[in-house]
Amino acid sequence: xxxxxxxxxxxxxxxxxxxxxxxxxxxxxxxxxxxxxxxxxxxxxxxxxxxxxxxxxxxxxxxxxxxxxxxxxxxxxxxxxxxxxxxxxxxxxxxxxxxxxxxxxxxxxxxxxxxxxxxxxxxxxxxxxxxxxxxxxxxxxxxxxxxxxxxxxxxxxxxxxxxxxxxxxxxxxxxxxxxxxxxxxxxxxxxxxxxxxxxxxxxxxxxxxxxxxxxxxxxxxxxxxxxxxxxxxxxxxxxxxxxxxxxxxxxxxxxxxxxxxxxxxxxxxxxxxxxxxxxxxxxxxxxxxxxxxxxxxxxxxxxxxxxxxxxxxxxxxxxxxxxxxxxxxxxxxxxxxxxxxxxxxxxxxxxxxxxxxxxxxxxxxxxxxxxxxxxxxxxxxxxxxxxxxxxxxxxxxxxxxxxxxxxxxxxxxxxxxxxxxxxxxxxxxxxxxxxxxxxxxxxxxxx
Amino acid sequence: xxxxxxxxxxxxxxxxxxxxxxxxxxxxxxxxxxxxxxxxxxxxxxxxxxxxxxxxxxxxxxxxxxxxxxxx
Numbered sequence: 001x002x003x004x005x006x007x008x009x010x011x012x013x014x015x016x017x018x019x020x021x022x023x024x025x026x027x028x029x030x031x032x033x034x035x036x037x038x039x040x041x042x043x044x045x046x047x048x049x050x051x052x053x054x055x056x057x058x059x060x061x062x063x064x065x066x067x068x069x070x071x072x073x074x075x076x077x078x079x080x081x082x083x084x085x086x087x088x089x090x091x092x093x094x095x096x097x098x099x100x101x102x103x104x105x106x107x108x109x110x111x112x113x114x115x116x117x118x119x120x121x122x123x124x125x126x127x128x129x130x131x132x133x134x135x136x137x138x139x140x141x142x143x144x145x146x147x148x149x150x151x152x153x154x155x156x157x158x159x160x161x162x163x164x165x166x167x168x169x170x171x172x173x174x175x176x177x178x179x180x181x182x183x184x185x186x187x188x189x190x191x192x193x194x195x196x197x198x199x200x201x202x203x204x205x206x207x208x209x210x211x212x213x214x215x216x217x218x219x220x221x222x223x224x225x226x227x228x229x230x231x232x233x234x235x236x237x238x239x240x241x242x243x244x245x246x247x248x249x250x251x252x253x254x255x256x257x258x259x260x261x262x263x264x265x266x267x268x269x270x271x272x273x274x275x276x277x278x279x280x281x282x283x284x285x286x287x288x289x290x291x292x293x294x295x296x297x298x299x300x301x302x303x304x305x306x307x308x309x310x311x312x313x314x315x316x317x318x319x320x321x322x323x324x325x326x327x328x329x330x331x332x333x334x335x336x337x338x339x340x341x342x343x344x345x346x347x348x349x350x351x352x353x354x355x356x357x358x359x360x361x362x363x364x365x366x367x368x369x370x371x372x373x374x375x376x377x378x379x380x381x382x383x384x385x386x387x388x389x390x391x392x393x394x395x396x397x398x399x400x401x402x403x404x405x406x407x408x409x410x411x412x413x414x415x416x417x418x419x420x421x422x423x424x425x426x427x428x429x430x431x432x433x434x435x436x437x438x439x440x441x442x443x444x445x446x447x
Numbered sequence: 448x449x450x451x452x453x454x455x456x457x458x459x460x461x462x463x464x465x466x467x468x469x470x471x472x473x474x475x476x477x478x479x480x481x482x483x484x485x486x487x488x489x490x491x492x493x494x495x496x497x498x499x500x501x502x503x504x505x506x507x508x509x510x511x512x513x514x515x516x517x518x519x
Contacts, residue, residue: 100479105499109487112480192480 001440002249004029004240006228006264009037010422011410012255013214013222014067014429020218022437027249028218029242031227031379035215038383039422041208042370044290048320049206050327052286052372053383054422055318056199060186061423063430064210068203071213075201076321078194082302085315085359088156092358093305099194101306107151111158114148115188118179125416127180128397137394141178142170156308163333164306164314165191166420167284167384170334177388184419198421204321207422227379230265231407238406241265250440253432255410258396259381266407272399274409278389279396281375281382282420283337287312287330287352290368294319294326296360303328305359310336311348312355325367328356341373385420386413401431403439408432448493448515453508456488468509472502485511495519 008030040052087093226242258274303317312330374383410432415424457466
């Protein structure tokens, strides 16, 4: 029994490790010269790593938590102490205790009530079957906001909230996708919270280590620099054509984002594509500013900020736990990510430095700056995850996790649980490994 | 809005039936996001718009009901 896995991110490697453990002969083709997909580590100072991609987890992320224990990786809390900075008007920033923005609490409460109502109306395991699905799938979140949000503070905050939560511009996602995303991730409170929520912990030393350790266990079964061009199936198996040759196997797992899965030449062709014209890349650029020390803490500041104007729409203290350098991570999301990603590198640095200096007066010049543009990553096409636009769930949803004969699907976008998160990717890897084991093992015995 | 009505709002938002007149919202797992939903429910029911600091000052149904009464 042999299986080819396409993509060495969390989903692909979880699937490959699960299959290998059941005695399946696996080959993993990875397009990049590294494993990890949308997890990626940057060493900002000797031995100090930050997450250029996915970073956070909470206690409901049970598959990831179990995998970390298996791989002997630890977590570190994202504890925030100190006051926040908010630049939500024309000013350079206001200091306020806690994480709550200086906006009308009643207006934000109405926004969250409305989002909670969307969450409660959706069927997580099959959003396209939700009550009113057809209408919610036609409407964009931007159109919904114009109709439902009256208070200017709610209108100001909604795109910032969506950008931070799912790296989306409100015009890019359908209301059905927004509702589904909330439900899938455990609701607005869980998705939004650091303590007691989905951002409670980081992985000590960086999230990239998960894939590195999974790949180390698979050894030379993982082949880097091998973008897959075609998957041809016949009655007996699949032929997976990569850059330097092809491999024959009983089945294949495609564990790449939907728009990338559509670049593979599938024969026979897919009955329904994996993505549509309105499927957008998750719009995230992550900026890491490295300082000799987290000096904002001496001023009683947590490093957390929320800003109406870019490029850094929010910042968070991501300093490594060892007490060395200070790292301020800036999130550039939604529409702002497109604008910022198009700038020359020098201009990107200048804008990020200037904004950080306005937000946290008295900071020295950064000693390092790393800009990770996920929007234009050829082998991710966006981050945190694909954004399902109008019509996508109705058309693509019913087949997202349904095998195309011998081609099986994994990836965080195929998981209705914790869609878009590391947890969703890992659950999809487990699901697909069990699916293949059940389907082909049974045939092996009875053929 | 009396203390029972405020308690009901706490129960709904916290999704926890175990709320009494002296339950502290933030001790019971309430965070700033959930707090805004309490404040919007109060505004809808009583017309009184409290802010986040008011709630921090008066985090129990009984204290919050007094605050609402004093501003109504």
